[in-house]
Amino acid sequence: MTKWVIKLGGAVLNCEDAAAALFKVMSEQKDAQFIIVHGGGSLVDTWLQDAGFVSSKHEGLRISPREQMPYIVGALAGCANKQLMAQAIASKMIPIGISLFEAGITSTQKLKALGLVGTCSEGCINLVPTLLEKNMLPIISSIGFDSDGTWYNVNADEAAAAIAKSLDAELIFMTDVEAVLDANKQPLHQLDALQISELINSGVIQGGMQVKVETSLLAAQHLRRGVYISSWQKPENLNALLNQEHVGTKIVP
Template identity: 75%
Template sequence: MKTWVIKLGGAVLNSEGAAKSLFEVLTKQLNAQFVIVHGGGSLVDTWLQDAGFATAKHLGLRISPKEQMPYIVGALAGCANKQLMGQAIAANLKPVGLSLYDAGIESNKKLKALGQVGTSESTLDSVVELMLSQKRLPIISSIGFDLDGSWYNVNADEAAAAIAASLNAELIFMTDVEAVLDADKKPLHQLNTNEIKELVNDGVILGGMQVKVETSLRAAEHLRRGVYISSWQKPENLADLLEGLHIGTKITL
């Protein structure tokens, strides 16, 4: 049975019923199993703002000082994760909420300047395959731990790529845009290594999309197959991708 890792952007939580519509697509796939990895950047922004913290990013990654981590963990592993679980339950699925540690991912500090932003390394035992064997839907937040028990805010795209590699699974990034766009804001249906480098150097792909595209490329290298970027705003896109149609942007070597 084919396994798919689907990374959902946290913005899906801002659109009422969007996650449920995506989950309903999964219920119709009888020959595949799924793992959901999610972020929740807009929710984190709100929680930090309400707590009086300023938000800063570096190279598309949120700077995460230790004093902000209780709010980041609460927003991602708590509120966002349980909101998605609720939508999955409403779609007649059986979700289980997990952290990256549960999924076999070890996290360590990425850069001192980023605070508690962590890496994604598939080095630990994982409960994901056991959950899948029990017909459960793993919904994994991008909160990680190191072996000393310290918690980390991990880029959800990088986390999804690591989990897909550990499961030898297909990988789809569901974002809030239909595809990666060129300089004229037109969708690019396929991108390879050289094209990505050129667009990044020209400043066409930058910020969060740069992280997503470069993570997709690294994932394609590890998986030895294409990785997809498409929009969660159209559930039919997910259905088409699962059926093998070319939707959104395919990242290849």
């Protein structure tokens, strides 16, 4: 049975019934197992703003000072995770909300300048295979821990790639755009390492999309197969990808 890691952008939570439509597509698949990895950037922005914090990013990564972490963790591992669980339950699935630690990922600090932004490395425990055996749906927030119990805000794209690698699973990044766009705002059907480098150097791809594309390329190289970037706004895109049809942008090793 094919395993699919699906990374959902946090913006899906802002669109009424979007997650429910995606879960409906998943629930109808009988020959696939799914693992959801999610972010929640817009929700984090709101929580931090309401708490009086100024939020900033560096090259697409949220700078995460220690004093902001309770709000970041609460938004991602708490509210966003449980919103997705609620939609999955309504679609008659059995979701289990967990962090990266339970999914076999250990984190360490990426750069001091970013605060408590974490990396991904293989951990000592992974509950995901057991959950899949029991026909449950892991919904994994991008909150990680190191061996001392320090919590980290991990980029959800990087987290999804690490989990797909650990499970040897197919990987789909579902974002709020239909595909990666060229300089004329036209969708790109397929990208390789050279094309990605040229688009980044010319400034066509930058910010959060740069992180997503670079992470997708690394994942494709590790998995030795294509990784897809597509839109959660069209549930039929997910159905097409599950049926081996090409929609969105395919990142090839």
